[in-house]
Amino acid sequence: MRNIYIILLSFSLISVKGQVGINTTTPQKTLDVNGTLYVRQEIRTGGTSVVTGAPGAAGQLFGVQDGLSDTWKTVQIADGTGSLSLFYLNTTKDITGIQFIQTGTTGSYNLNSAFTTSPATPNWVYMEGTTDNFNVTKNDNLSKAVLSFQTTVQxxxxAGQNWTTGSASYACGIFLSRNSGQFELKAVRNDVVKGVAGTYKIFNLNVTLDALQLGSYQVKAACTNRNLGTSGAGTLTTLGIGRAVDATTLNSNMSQSIMTTSVLQTY
Known part of the structure; x- marks a missing residue:
């Protein structure tokens, strides 16, 4: 008789609205459990009084939807990413750009070299508006960052120059800092723009950084001048990167720079 009494007492907290509370006297839902829940078999959702709800399938996640019925969700992982999932996605832009009026340094660029501003070495200038911050929260050495940078070069x-065709060579790179350390070069491409005054072209740089370690990261795009052509009088060509230096063919909206950052981690 004592066992029967205990069972009846456990289900005695039924309100006038038909709400049942377990370990609570003020149930907020039809069934309100104040404690841990141990399910030995399956959870079914979306059922009615005549239709049995769905138990979900292998690999699905239980999704809670604001204002809608909770249900099972299939998580789609893009082909080629293996066991990685998208943890961060953001796009930044810079509308100020850079202008060079002097010849810089030509030559090659070394991976992981530090950011420098000296004219005697690559005279890098940041596209400050492209600065982005992200975190790697997995310590499995599998995380990746996919960076896509695009700008316009003109x-x-x-005044007083009379050349018909000018030219300029330049380079743009991606610099990365981990845990507030120094910025290091992680990718670079160089190119040349040549033509009449106002000539411009689109520049793209895409890179995937593998095996990122646990930590906080900051990423920036930067560009440098290489060799600016001269007119017959020895006057250098003006080079604009992410900036309109000749408004007859380009403006700030057309010349702006953008960078998209995607971070993939195991889930």
Missing amino acids: ITRG
Whole structure:
């Protein structure tokens, strides 16, 4: 008789609205459990008084939807990413850009080299608006960051210059800092723009950084001048990267730079 009494007492907390509370006297839902839940077999959702709910399938996740019925969800992982899932996605833009009026340094660029501003070495200048921050929270050495940078490069001639065709070479790179350390070069491409005053072209740089370690990261795009062509009088061509230096063919909206950062981690 004592066992029967205990069972009846456990289900005695039924309100006038038909709400049942377990370990609570103020149930907020039809069934309100104040404690841990141990399910030995399956959870079914979406059922009615005449239809049995769905138990979900292998690999599905239980999704809670605001204002809608909770249900099972299939998580789609893009082919080629293996066991990685998208943890961060953001796009930044810079509308200020950079202008160079002097010849810089030509030559090669070394992976993981530090950011430098000296004219005697690559005269890097940041596209400050492209700065982005992300975190790697998995310590399995499998995380990746996919970075895509795009800008517009234009040449023009200054007052008094009379050249018909000018040219300029340049380079743009991606710099990365971990845990507030120094910024290091992780990817670079160089190119040349040549033509009449106002000539411009689109520049793209895409890179995937593998095996990122646990930590906080900051990423920036930067560009540098290499060799600016001269007119017959020895006057250098003006080079704009992410900036309109000749408004007759380009403006700030057209010349702006953008960078998209995607972070993939195991889930």
